[in-house]
Amino acid sequence: MGREWRGNIREFANVIERAVLLCDRGVITPDHLLFEASSEAKAAPPPTRSTTVWEAERELILETLERVGGNRTHAARLLGISIRTLRNKLREYRTAGSTDPRQTAAPGRADEGGTL
Numbered sequence: 001m002g003r004e005w006r007g008n009i010r011e012f013a014n015v016i017e018r019a020v021l022l023c024d025r026g027v028i029t030p031d032h033l034l035f036e037a038s039s040e041a042k043a044a045p046p047p048t049r050s051t052t053v054w055e056a057e058r059e060l061i062l063e064t065l066e067r068v069g070g071n072r073t074h075a076a077r078l079l080g081i082s083i084r085t086l087r088n089k090l091r092e093y094r095t096a097g098s099t100d101p102r103q104t105a106a107p108g109r110a111d112e113g114g115t116l
Contacts, residue, residue, distance in 0.1 A: 021074050022067065058093055061086065 005012055019032035051059075061079065068074040076086040 018078060021078055057089070061089055062093075 007015075015033060019028045022032045023029070061075070064075045064078055065072070068078065072086055073083055076083045079086070081089075
């Protein structure tokens with residue numbers, strides 16, 4: 001791979017920890033390593049529809065949980081939030097009516113099906 005690491009040791013440890021959590025069958029590949037300053041970094045595809053921050057956050061949390069097999073501790077670590085915050089967010093999504101990000105509007109948004 002032959003890269004020079006320009007960050008500090010904590011940043012390096014976070015990259016390695018993330019790779020370990022995302023790797024399949026215990027094998028870390030270059031795809032599992034996220035180098036933010038990389039010229040090879042893939043840009044995220046532009047959103048195809050208007051999304052609120054609440055919806056984007058919910059989708060990210062649920063996708064991360066799916067990626068780590070439902071392990072909340074690993075998901076919280078990857079997301080950079082506490083397990084308590086993750087539990088509170090999941091409770092909020094259940095209260096809104098669904099944990100499926102494509103079925104529920106943000107609370108308080110009457111124009112999107114939420115309640116006021």
